[in-house]
Each structure stands twice: as C-alpha cells, then as structure tokens.
Amino acid sequence: MTTAPIAAGGPRTVSSETVSSDAVLRPHAEVTFADELAALAACDDRPRPERWRLSPWAVATYLLGGTLSDGAVITPKYVGPRRIVEVAVTTLATDRALLLLGVPGTAKTWLSEHLAAAVSGDSTLLVQGTAGTPEEAIRYGWDYARLLSRGPSREALVASPVMRAMAGGATARVEELTRIPADVQDTLITILSEKTLPIPELGEEVQAVRGFNLIATANDRDRGVNELSSALRRRFNTVVLPLPATAEAEVDIVTRRVEQIGASLRLPAAADGVAEIRRVVTVFRELRDGITEDGRTKVKSPSGTLSTAEAISVVTGGLALAAHFGDGVLRPGDVAAGILGAVVRDPASDRVVWQEYLETVVRERDGWKDFYRACREAGV
C-alpha cells in the first residue's frame, strides 16, 4: 500500500503518485478517493445517520480497508488498531465531538481529514489552530465594507467553517486545538453543548443541523501550551492515536520516508542503512516506552517526545553526514549526535537518563559496541 498515514508528517503529505496525476499539489481526500467512496456508497445498505454519506460501518471500512461484496477493493487509509477507528466513527455517530490526541507523526490530521471526507463528503471545513487563532475563526467575522455601508445583516456576516458546518449538517475540523488560546477554545463550549451559535449583533442564532459534528486534533505532549478547560474536555470523546505497535512497522515507515526525503534532497543512497535505521528506531522505542525491546529491563524516559518523525529526521541527518563527510555508508557515528540531540532536551535530567541508558543497556548489547563508542564520543 502506498499511503503511509502513520509516517511522520503523514497527515500533511500524500504519497507522490496521487499528486502527480493532478494539477493540484494536494487534492482533498474526498477527491483522491472519490472512486472508493462511490463504491462504498453503492453497496452500503446499512442505516446511515442523518446527512451522513455512508453508514458508520462503511466509514470504518473506508478507513481500515477491505473488499466489498461487489469485489471493489478499498485501500486501508489508517494502519493501526481497528479499535481506534471503530471508537472514532462511533463517537461521531453518537453525536459527540471527537478529540484525536497523539504525538507528532501518529496521523491525527490524516485520520480527521478522511473521517470528514467519508462522513460528510467534505474535508475542507477546517480551522487551523495557532497561537493567533481569533474567535472569528471559530464563530464568524464581518465583511466590514458591507457592514459599514448597509449595517449589520446576514449578508455582511462572514461565516467560519464551524458555522458553515453547523448550518449544513457537516463535519467541521479543528487542527491543533491546544495551540489556540484558552479563551478562544472555550467558544466551542456553546457550540458543542447547545449546538447553537448566537449572533447577538443580529439578534439571531445559527442552530446546528443534524449531521453536524466536530473533530479536533491535539498533540498530547503539548499539554502545557493551552491545556483544554475541563468544561471543554468533557464535551469530547478522546481517542489517543498510538505510535506504531511493532518495531518492524516503525522501521518500515522510517525507511520509506527516509528514502522519499533522500530522493528529494538528492542524497546518494546509503548502502546497508537498514541496520542503522533499526538501531535508531530501537533506541527511540526503548526510551519512549521505558522498557527494552526484550521486555527485560526498564529504562527511564527522557522529556522529549521521541516520535517517529524525529527518528526520521535523525536518520536523514545521519545520511547527509555520511554522504557529504563520510564514506557514504551510514555508520553509528553519523546518527549518534542526532540521537543525542533528540534525547537530551533538558540538559540536566535527560543527560542522566541518556547516560544511564548507555551504561545499562547499550554497553552490554551484542553488536552495539561501535554504537556505544560513537555515543560516548558524541559527548555525554
């Protein structure tokens, strides 16, 4: 399968094949997979919630992939536990807002886009959360020229994507919810609990039509940025997107992405890089999970995220080092400094964590002698 939803930045990238055929750099999910959606709709005989394009079962099938009764093949969009997708789809069907949490590179945005595309046939009702997201982006703004010339009216009102979704009974998306200032976040409370958006200036309101729902994504290591108020949090069902379950899956994703990035950066292909990639992934997984891959030793976890995305950047950096300053072969020394930088975010506590890991796990491991030395040389 060519799509790699879990790959780092996966949500923000679609594999190149799908792009090349079209003039648009990145077509929306409902365009890219229009055929699959149509095939699903054709043989979907299960009850659909009001204004849903597909039944919940068909949405789950669209995301997880499968073969339909008429032989049409649906490619998997999300590679991960089935449970996650089922809970997410069911949440939307029960009219609760859905919050997708996860570290970078766990396909939060990707999943939310495809959910919106499958449920409402429209993934474009999107609010991108930043530190500067204003209330207008969630509620409504004004076309000031019209406002000044004709006074307040529905025509002078600029509806936000959320408002349009409410009016049309569609799925709205909010990206990076925790980056939005807390007071702006709380604008969502009324929308989610009362399902209505008052417009005091006109003495009117927009009431959500059946079929309206909201999918938000947030980075769960970012909690400190703008933690959700408990009032808002209560209104979401939360699904945490896991990191790749097995080392093999993660190695696979890293290898694939590194190849793509390497090709675009014109890096010479490094021979025998897989062993080193495996090592980087192993180190990341062990420190992240707090336990060695053989399940025998616990280790402390550093403060950094150590996401798959970071593993990819460590390997890419190492490849560049090997290509430009080394002999073209990815060696332990090329990745050691990168790993150190990813692991040691807090100079005091993370350094101890890293050294302890080096001394208690890496030093004794068969075949890791050169890596151990490289890490010692990279500085501790």
Add this chain to the structure above:
Amino acid sequence: MSGRGAVGAVVRGGAGSLVLDASGDPGGGAGEPLLLGVRHHGPGSARAVRAALDAYEPVAVLVEGPPEADGIVGLAGDPGMRPPVALLAHVADEPARASFWPLAHFSPEWVAIRWALGRGVPVRFMDLPAAHTLAMGPEDDPGGDAVRIDPLAVLAEAAGYEDPERWWEDVVEHRAADGPGADGPLAAFTALGEAMGVLRDIHGDGGHERDAIREAQMRLRLRDTRREHGDRVAVVCGAWHVPALRARTSVTADRQLLKGLPKVRAELSWVPWTHRRLARRSGYGAGIVSPGWYAHLFEAPDRPVERWMTKVAGLLRAADRAVSPAHVIEAVRLASTLAALRDRPRPGLAETLDAVRAVMCEGSDIPLALIEDRLVVGDVLGEVPESAPAVPLQRDLARAQRTLRLKPEAQERELPLDLRKDTDAARSRLLHRLRLLDVPWGEPLASRGATGTFRETWRLSWEPELSVRVAEAAVWGTTVLSAATARAETAAVSATALAELTVLAERCLLAGLGDALPVVMRRLADRAALDTDVGRLAQALPALARAVRYGDVRGTRGESLERVAVGLADRIFVGLPSACAGLDPDGAAEMRGHVDAVHRAVGLLAAPAGGASAPSAAAGLRARWGATLFGITRRDGLPGLIRGRAVRLLLDDGRLDGGEAERLMGLALSVAVAPADAAAWIEGFLGGDSGGGMLLVHDERLLALVDGWLGSVGEEAFTDVLPLLRRTFADYEPAARRALGELVRRGPGTPGGPAPDDTLPGFGPGTDPGRAAAVRPVVDLLLHGPATAPEEAR
C-alpha cells in the same frame, strides 16, 4: 480442516447466533438424563443451568469434579462458605502435589451444587477420582504432531470470530441473559451439544488424551446414579464431554478403560480462593480473564451495561477523577453504538472498556488499568467454614517439623544453627520461610560471639495463635515452600520502596526461595531503573551486595542477583556526580556516607568470594567506579567534602599516586578557594574513622600542605573553619594525634630537604636504623610465619 464446513453450518447463521436444531436434544425426555454442557465459570451458563434445573426438577445432580469430594460437598451449603472457593485435592503427606477445582458463585457447577443442596436433592461428583489424576500427574503437553484443540476456539473460528471469549459472550452469555425466551431454558444446551457433537466427530478427543478415561468414569457414575435414583438425573459438565456421555458404550468396555490406573491416597478439602486466581489456568483447565465482569453479569438483575458504567464511574470518582452522570450516559451510548457497529448483540467487555477509555479516561490507559484490576478482575476473597478439613499447609509444616526435629514448643529457647550442616541449613530456611508467611515462630538473634556468615541463632517460641496464622497463610499455597514463594512474589509486586525490595531479596535468599527470586529481582531492577534518587539507590546497594555474598555462602549463587546489583551500581555511577551538586553541608555529609557505602559495596561485588569465577557482570565495575570518582574530583562545583572523600578513596585504592593526590590537595587548598570549602575538603580527605591521621603522619608532603594552608587562613575565616577542623582531627587515634603533634612541632619541611629519587613520596631519605630494628621482628614474623621466625630473629 475438512470439517469446518460442517461445524460452520451449525454455528454460523445471522449475527453470530446458534442455529437451533431439534435433533440435538439435551435429553431429559423419555427416560434420558438431562445433560447440561456448560463452560466452566460462564455466568450465562450458570443462569441457564439454574433455569433448566428449575424446569426439569431432577432427583439427583451430577457435577464434574473428583468423587472423593462427595463427603464434603455438603459444606457448600454452610453459611460460612462464600465463593470463590476451590476444591483442593492433594496427595496425603505430600501437599505439594495438588489440584484445584475453583468455583465462583457464577460458576454453573456452583449453581448446580447450591440448587441441589437447597432442595435436599443428592449431588455427586462424577469425574475421575483425584487419587488417579494426582497419581498420573499433570496431563502432558502434547508435543509435535498432536495439537490439543480448544473446542470453543474452533467453533468461534467457524462462526467468523477471532476471539473465542467474544464469540461465547455473544452466542451464549448474552443470549442467556435475555432470560428464558421463546427458545426455552434448554435451547442453548441443545445447540451447543449439537455443535460439540460435530466437533467430536471430526476431532475425536482433540488431543485431550485423558478424556477417554475420564468420560468412561463419567458414564459409569451416571449409570450408578440412575440405578440408585432413577432416570431423572441432571448432569452438569463441560460442553465438550456431552457427546461422549450420550454415546452408547458397554459397561465392560468402560471398566476396561479404567483398569490399572495408578493410584495414590488423596485428601480433599475446601480452600478459599480469589478472583485473581480464577484468572489463572488450573483444575478445570479454564482460566477466565475477567471474573469481575462475569460476576457483574451474573449479579446484575437488569441493564448490565448501565450498572457496569455506574460502577466504573464510582471507582474513578474514588480515585479522584471527575466523572459525572453525563459521562456515564455518554459511555453507555458509545458502548451500545460500538456494539452495533461491530455486529454484536449487546456491548461486551471490550466495548464497555473502549467507551470508558474514550469518554471517562480522556483516551488514557492509566485509569483503565485501575478499572481492569479492581473491576474486571476484582479483589473478591472467598471464605471457607471452620469445619472444613485441615489445610494442607498445616500438614506440610507438621511434616517439616518432624523431619527437621524441631518441635513446636511454647517454651522459649535459643537455637544456634551451623549453616554448613544440611539439617541446620534446612531448619534455617524453614524458619525464614515462616517469617515471610507472618508466622513468627523463630526470631533471628545477632549471633553471639560467632564470626562468619555460616552461623545463625534463633529464639523459638510457638504461641497458640501461630496455628491461626498458619491457617490464614493457607491461601498462599499448600506447602510452606510454595506459600512462602507466592507470598514473597506478591510482596515484591506490591512493594513501593526500593529498600523494601532489597530486604525482600535478602530474605528470599535466606529462605532459599529460588523461584520467587526472579520475580523480586525483576521488580527490583524495574524500581531501580525508575528511581531517580541516587541516595535511595545507594541505600539499596549494600544489602544487595551482601545478598550476592550470602548467595555464595549458601550455594544459591544467583547470576541474576549479581546482574541486578551491578546494574544498580552502574545507575548510581551515572547519577552520582549530578546528585552531589548543590548540596548543603548536611546533605553533603549524608552523600559522603552514601559514597562510602557504595565504595564498600563495589569492593564486595568486584571481588566475588568464589575467587576464580568466570568473567561476570561485575567485570570492570571497579574501573567504572574509579572513573566516576575521578569525575567527581575534577568538578569544582561539588561540595569539598565529597571531592576530598573521592580523592581519598582513589588514593586508598591505588588508582591515584601520592603525587597526584598532593596536586589535587594543593588545588583544593589554593588561596582562591573559600576557607570553609577547603576545610570541608580536608574533612572529606582525612576525616572520620578512616585512618586519615596515619596518612598524614606518613606523607609529610600532605601534612606540609595542610600546615601551610592552615597558616595562610585569615583570622576571621579561621574561627569559621575551626569547628570543621576539630571534627576532622578529633576522631584520630591518640597515638596518631601525638605523632602529628610531634611532626608539626619539628617544623615544616622534612629533615633531609627534598626527597631523593629512591624514596617513596612523602618519606624521608635513607633508613633510620634504630627505628627499623624495632619493627624487624614483626615484619619477619609476618613474612615467614612463626615456625621460622625464631631462627631468623637474631
């Protein structure tokens, strides 16, 4: 598998429902006994069994289980009996060989027993006698070609389910929970019996080799019961056996099968059981992973999912999580919709947990672990009336007391043990095990006048209440060894402090609990890995290093123990330098104690008593410790006390020559260094009971440095450092103090000026013949031994 189609035809149909077929009659008509094939510990089966018994009103009930228990089955009706309990069979005089038949109150067997006892209907066990099963030992795992099949897994697979538990829940438990529907109370048994019949036709005994014998026995017991009580008999057994019970065989053939089975004397009793142990595989061979959930399904009169979510909310609130009734409502909605999406008739455990995670736990697995532990498994502990036969643990203890000639006497007495003797070592282990079980028969005393680790002294006194303690400890196991092992493992899992675990490890070694040790070590390693306080790690290390030593003495040398100790030491090495930073004087003094303790422990670990042992985990430990100490000496920000101590330890170990020590001391005592810090350095280097005085006496360069520094300290600063210096020098031996005084009075510098090349650093030039002659006889004695000494001494 050729027969899958046939099986599928029976079990597949619609949304996971059983296709009912009239031909698979469970019997109960026309003079046939009623065969109720169940799944052990299935609440749906239990309800169905009760409904079926109510409808059929048998005159006798037969239950799968060892027939020796017929005599004590009446105790199940005792008001003091509270499930979960287990029928326990063990070989007389050998309690370690035991089997259990656990029963929860939602077990169909328990329901059948209580039904019969409540109506005065005779109830019998019909399985192979424990005398035979115990003699035959555990059923071997079939190796190679013979794969033992799990009948439920085969049925579930045929029905398109991956998880047999889930299939069973959908088609049996949830259906039965609907109450007696149009199908009548026997419908599920009919369909299941039919499905099993097809399976048995295909698979035979499915790799369960002993089943032929067991089923022959069951048929014979059934025949006997029918002869005695008539045909209106109900049988409750595993669904797998139903087709075999219906099979027509001759009595002679069955008898033939049972001939010549090995036999031992078995004893039966009831023991209390726990939900946690129900989750384990044993006796009935059907461990269940969610006893708490099943108990809930069995108990809930209606709306099981709503009630379950309310329970979950209560638990989460008790754990200080804000969970509102709105959450409960949303969780129920989500679980129901999820079940619909997954084509399940109603939410099962998986759906409820998914819903709880998404709605109440903010997607986190951590509070969910609490729910799984407390609700899904549960903490329920059963009770057994006092009239139940004596527990095997008591007998095992009595046997051990007999063989070790240790009489339980109320009279207090002391018992010295020489661990080099087998009997004494066994006695010591027994007493240590009993202490682990909270049966403090003996109390260890500090060995009087004895040296070495092979002596122990105990104070023994058997108080009557210790018998009660033994009875209480029975829940842990059938023998002192297995109970102590289980107890130690549990203690290891629940221990929170690192030091607790090291003490436990030591006690496991003393008690010879080789099986518990890996668990303790595992926990220990885990806790050590996550503990960030070097002080706590350092406190734990000495006990562990001692344990490595004890292990040697007792011949239970544990590689794992050593590995854990070395791992712990390595963690300390890594964390120590930063842990020393920013300490106040008290903290620094405490840390110096830790440094000393670690130094001693490293000495113990790096030089195993075994001598020429193979290169082990401890290899290079001393070098790494040295590197850590070096690092400390060079870091200016650390307290002088600790840096001084580090230099001293390195010097004593010979890793630092006198010249380098002198240089470091010079640095520490430079003018640029605050006098208080320099004084602390001196205390660390020379203070305490470490023989610093003699060092100064013998290395005059160091003395000169201290002397010179002292002279340069300003008047005000001198008052500040005086207490420190007093503390440093006050502990010296009087002789050392006097010698130092004399050297200082003689004045700075050495009598002979700068030392010539051939002398040791810090020593004067040449030899003082007078003083040398005074020590020569002793040196000779040391070098050549007493036998030759007189000749050599002139």
